[in-house]
Amino acid sequence: MSSLGEAAVALGYGVASALVPVVNAEAYAVVAGQRAGHALIAVVALALGQTAGKLLLFESARRGSGRLARAVAKRGTSGRAAVRAARWTESIRRWLSRRRTALPTVLVSAAVGVPPLAVVSLAAGTAGVRRWEFVGACLTGRVIRFALLLLPAVLA
Template sequence: MHLGWPELLALLTSLAFGVVSAIVPIANAEAYVIASQVTAVAGPLPVAVGVGLGQSAGKLLLFIAVRRGRDFWFVRRQHHDQQPVGPVRTRIRAFLARLLELVGTNRWGLPIVALAAVVGIPPLYAVSLVAGASRMGALWFWLVVAAGRVTRFVLVALGVGWLPFW
């Protein structure tokens, strides 16, 4: 693949948008990829690879923020008294505890991250936070997310290219 100036610009802007969309959920990466292909700004690969790598970098930032959160100077170390919680919050806490347990295991951790990165179920945002609180290695997390997100966005970009043939 030869990268001319338009492709390089598309790659870099997609990389930046990917980082933002990984941290700010309202910025939709799929919509960005589809819009870039519908408007024919650049080919599918520079945009898809840029957004995928940007998303994986942003999710790694979330991962590290959870893992090292207490070390940041702006995190308050106040402990609030625990108030009784309702049945919905109790179920959510139990689900998150089970997910944290599974993501922290060698057998299920990386497959859950891969599924979230490619399919989006469970949501990758939540999985990134849970993985940061688990024993999972940051490098393995980033590699699996990068591979999954690039795959996802290449499929989205190529899928938009096939729409005229349908």
């Protein structure tokens, strides 16, 4: 496959894996590493696709955060579960609302996977993280993650 074709497939796979949890971008990165000629292209395109997909989650949370809060409040969950969910949500949101902790959290989540990047993307959207900062931290972390996954296959 040509490098342009490989980039297009990796980009599409990255977007799909960002939005559909059962589509595994890490597995694709390892398989792409077997073809060392296009490994760098696959890493960058996969990271761009993942970042684009997570940006969709980020933007949907940012634009719909008021509606989501109202829907959760109306639903009336059980007492203990509601308190626990509110406490967890508020602490994550506080963590992401501070500039000095928000970007490192997004970067670590994108590179390591803990906390899950999908959750961090949604929380960052509601916490007021700047779009370009989110994209930069997410893209950097994803490139690091996929490059480290690919490294053993490329060096072998």
